[in-house]
Amino acid sequence: MDPENTTMADAHDDEQYVLEASNPKSRSIFRHMPAAQERELNNANHSEWEWEDDFWTALVDNNPWVQLKNQWAQTPENEIPNVIKTPPRFKPTLSFLVRDSYKELFDRIWYRGFAHPRTGVLITGQPGIGKTTFLWYTLIRLLNRRQPVLFVRNWHLILFFHDGVFTTPRSNLGRACLPTPPADEADEGRCRAFIWTLLELDGAQGEPETSLLEDPCFPVQASSPNPKRYSKWVRVSNAAKWGLPLWDKVELMQGLELQQRLYQFQRNFEPYLPISPKNIPLERSARVAHGILLQRQNEDEPIAELKGAFSILVDDAIEEYGLAARDIYAAIFAPAELADDHKVVLHKACYEFLKLIVEQLWDETMAYPEAGDRIFCAYPSPETSTDSPRSLWLLNFKSTRIAKRVMEQLRACAQDRLEELYTAYRVVPGLSVLVGWFFEALAVRYLICGQLKNMDLAEMRRPSDGLDNAPTFKIDLPPSSKCRVSLPMARRSDCILELSEKFNRQTLPTGFRSRCFYIPDASNNPLFDALFVEESTDNTALHFVLWMFQATTGVDHKGLREGYSSAQKVMLALNKSAQAVSKVVRFEIRYVLIFPEDNKRTTASWHMPEGWTEKLQSLDHREKVYYLDIPIPVCALDPLAFLTLQLDFAAQS
Structure with missing residues (x-):
């Protein structure tokens, strides 16, 4: 929480919010917080805002962004569907599943915006988990509530304000004034409302520009783990740092039906049902899928239906690549490219690579070495409190198969190096599953070498x-x-x-x-x-x-x-x-x-x-x-040795 803005009353209000946020009969979740309730009213009423729009261009009615705004501003909130599709001609073409976690996270962001408006929110975590999709969902929910929104996607600026939609080039940032809400003289002239500023800048090498982070902006940034894109502003603003949970199979099956590549895949694959070794598809991805199904099916009951085939393919992809949606769908539609990509990185998964991972986690940067997300997955602990400004992060191998391959490579390591990895990972919070893998490798090593012969059962x-x-x-x-x-x-x-x-x-x-x-x-x-x-x-x-x-x-x-x-x-x-x-x-x-x-x-x-x-x-x-x-020997952990190791690994790469 923001130390300057949080009081005992705020803490009580946080608890009250948790009780009331899911109550549709509640007119405002902030009725016990007068300042937050006033901000909520000011954000919905633009009549007192001031704006010099000289550097902004109004978009015409048939522009896809205007159509997007009109579509969702006119939809009753309780009729927002669980599958969202963008208007015709809108780029990028979107059709996505609204996960329950999206709804829950949006409620938390809405609350934080009005309760702590001078902070912000960072949404980070595993690549391919749906952070960018969630940002689009947040935009749609805010448009539905007629909120002022500045949407920044790879430096394409779109402003939704009052009844219009406006754009300006990045070069005008700093000169193009944003709408200014009324000031609160009792609070050092700070704004009594704000503009939701949604930032999707994964192609950027640095942090968002300052003008997008200060009054009257409330920044919500979605980013893969890379401190260069957010660490300074998150620290200075005391922003919340939250993440999305991994997908489950039900969600993955629902999302599969919305994939643009599905139709062509079915055309290439369906003629070869039931699965038989005598009838093999020619197209590459269909041929890979056929091979997986041939290996996994019961010989007495050949797979004959698409639904059953896709269920098995998703199961196999989960076992191979984990529970990030992007990986699962790539495993079905582009299996060779995904396999090659992971194979290259798995060759790097040596002792030095694993030590580099834990060194960076000690710094709480939540960053991987290059391409580390092909081996590990980061996800928020389900034990994180809903009103906590920080997710408790857990780290694990992406899948059991990947873990097995890494462990096979570590068998070549000297025993003292395995003990060192076990000790290093054990002292970092959130790594208990990884610690279990390293302990298993150590226990097997001790058993193979006969080192436990004096141990009693x-x-x-x-x-x-x-x-x-x-x-x-x-x-x-x-x-x-x-x-x-x-x-x-x-x-x-x-x-x-x-x-x-x-x-x-x-x-x-x-x-x-x-x-x-x-x-x-x-x-x-x-x-x-x-x-x-x-x-x-x-x-x-x-x-x-x-x-x-x-x-x-x-x-x-x-x-x-x-x-x-x-x-x-x-x-x-x-x-x-x-x-x-x-x-x-x-x-x-x-x-x-x-x-x-x-x-x-x-x-x-x-x-x-x-x-x-x-x-x-x-x-x-x-x-x-x-x-x-x-007993496992406890290895001394030398931060200087970690730094030397990092430099050595970078030189080898």
């Missing part, structure tokens, strides 16, 4: 809660006693274990080597991160002990039921390997939950997913569950 107990099909295993920390089961550790070689959808038919291993440590290749391993097998024999039977490891940094871990299927696939492979010796096969599974050692932790839980008691006729995947915590 503690058995996790199952409370009598009656949840037989989805049990929870718990342990109080530190454990009161260790169990007799020890971790058989020796130095092993790491191997990739294929657990794809076609595992049973095409990629079933003929056997497991006891000296191998297996890391599943699946994009999402919902029950285990790694495994190895102990094998012994006697006169009548082969004995297999299957060790399945899950690494986590949280105290309350959950899995997904698909993990049971993966466990049974592994047991089936072991069973097959024993057929040649004509012996009975006996299995024992030991699930091990691995944590980083933490003296503050008092309890840990592992919630097994639904399916614990299902499909047990031939292979029983139920067994005991153990807990293991491992």
